[in-house]
Amino acid sequence: MRHLNKGRKLGRTPSHRKATLSALSVALIKEHRIVTTVPKAKELRTFVEPLITKAKEDTSHNRQQVFSKLEDKAVVSHLFDEVAQKAMDRPGGYTRVVKLGYRSGDNAQMAVIELVDYNDIQPADSKKKTSTRRAGKSKKTSSSADSDADVS
Template sequence: MRHGKKVNHLGRTASHRKAMLSNLAASLIMHKRVSTTVAKAKALRKYVEPLLTKSKSDTTHSRRTVFAYLQDKESVKELFDIVSEKIAARPGGYTRILKTGYRLGDNAEMCVIELVDFNEDMLAATAATAAGAKKTRRRGGKKKGTEGTEAAADATSTPEVESTNDETKSAE
């Protein structure tokens, strides 16, 4: 039994798992998104997010620590030069997992894991909604003093809806 075991071994030896996660992390940093299985993506998220946090401080020690995990000079350079500038203001949650369906061969659940700040489509959509309207969040139900006024408002709004429906029918 695996009670309390946090690491998903992914059916691999420790050295194979370490090499696979290192290669996936380097690919994610270089290409900003990677298509893989959900289990590997969740393991990759736990592997790469501390590296992204470490890249915020550009020191020799942090570069060497990250290189020990990635073993790829180009991805370390990309991480510290380009990626760290975009994620500097973000307090965490640097990756996003988007499920894409099931693989045809073995029906494994597939997904795309991506760096959050590098998806231009979603960034544009959130900027448009933020500029368009102020978001308000409302919790709870009715207030005590407004129960009668809401009922009266519902009663008056119902005939208006019916009259507009009658007008559209007569126009046809």
């Protein structure tokens, strides 16, 4: 039984899980929105929100702690300079998980995780649907239909 066991294993060893969450966090902070599976998105939320809370108070100790999790100087700077400033008045809940659908390859449930202060709720690919017209479709006229009937 899993009583009092927090977190998800995600089918990985502890070191692989740490690397996966670190890479997903870096991508989320850079892009402000990523598409991943629902369990990874929910686990990423518990991983990245304390980092954003630490980034709200810009001290060298907090920078060292965040860098030990993310291991990317440019992303740490972006987190402390831009993301934390936008999240300054928010007391938590910096991310949003929106379920999308199921992936066609393995039927895994997909989700978008995004930073709340940067994006509105919308699907990841918000392309405008355009209707295509078939230009090559030929219409037979009555005279050509009559000539086909005469040949037969």
